[in-house]
Amino acid sequence: MDVPKFKVGKPHRFSRHPESGYAIKGRVWLEKDGELYLGGGRVILLERVDELGSVAAAARSMHLGYRNAWLWIEAANRLAPSPLVEKTKGGAGGGHTRLTEEGRKVIRQYRELRARFHEFLQLEG
């Protein structure tokens, strides 16, 4: 039976009562060879690129500079097993930018990780 050790025994908790004002907070992110690969900000940017089909619109929607948005995307693309975002060229409306299959997969994985982390924090809190 596959029960994680940190759950067994339910040791001290800081506070079981939200009204106490005490809360356990946290962050998780992914690194590749010690470099930031994906954290909350980059994932939101990727999600917005997916929704809006444009890096300019995605950046604007999160009050991020266009140049910074591209730096984030280029770093994530470089560190990923294969690129997460790609530009498509041509067509009547000019090119646009979209997520690759790898990009969609990694967003899904990150959301699952974040959900499990929130459950961890709930169990601890």
Next chain:
Amino acid sequence: MDVPKFKVGKPHRFSRHPESGYAIKGRVWLEKDGELYLGGGRVILLERVDELGSVAAAARSMHLGYRNAWLWIEAANRLAPSPLVEKTKGGAGGGHTRLTEEGRKVIRQYRELRARFHEFLQLEG
């Protein structure tokens, strides 16, 4: 049977192989009414005060300014249910500073939280 949901089904993992270079990283800390109460730095400071019996020595040992060390301790004392650190007065060698029972308890709890969080990251990684 008390099995946390986030463990059931073992969904996608980012990487099962440390040699891939991918790693999940994270931080946890405690807040009281939205203010930082205890994180890794403050806990190390409290541990050093406990070991060394002096805020000056504890601050020096972690390359932290004496004034900042006291600001951290005062904030933690203020946010704790009861003070974590107290000064004792008098005696031949003058007063010294030591952890209260509450201070020792909270360090123990934080270490346990951190250990369970490391297990969580291991399981995810």
